[in-house]
Amino acid sequence: MARILSIDFGKKRTGIAITDELQIIASGLTTVETKVLLPFLKDYFAKENVERVVIGEPKRLNNEPSEVVPILNEFIKKFRIEFPEMPVERMDERFTSKMAFQTMIDSGLKKKQRQNKALVDEIAATIILQDYLNKL
Structure with a gap:
């Protein structure tokens, strides 16, 4: 089996999570600047077997789209041009950032560590992916 990758898209930063090859567990991968997201994905897809992106x-x-949706839609257009064979699915991400922050508190991270927005984005991407896996 191949991995599933998830994206918590943001104007500045994008959190990324990935499954194991058996698609059982979602794990945070990294956070990248959104402006270098496509080159990052191109490099990652060359190294790893990914079957779909969430x-x-x-x-x-x-239930209205947020202000970032037009930018996200533009990214998805570019993604589909760059990776025409890669299936893309969208998942409701409401509350994932709050859930990520709560996860950081529950994990015992200190206040300074919880202020790391990149970590929040990575955890949010993990929550999106785990929610996706739970619906399979």
Whole structure:
């Protein structure tokens, strides 16, 4: 089997998580600057066998798209041009950042460590991916 990769897309930073090859566990991979996301993915896909990408769908509480959606849609267009064979699925990502922050608290991370927004993005991507796996 191949891995599944998830993306918690942001204007500045993007959190990335990946499954194991058996697609049982989601683990945080890294956080990259959004402007270098496509080159990062190209390099990663060349090294690892990834069968699909799950991208967090940013929505407001009233189910309206958030302000980042137009930028995300533009990224997805570029992604599909760069990787036409790679399936892309979207998952509701509401509350994942709050859940990620709570996970950091529950893990006993100190206040200074919890201020690391890159870590929050990586954990949010992990939550998106684990939610996806739970629905399979």
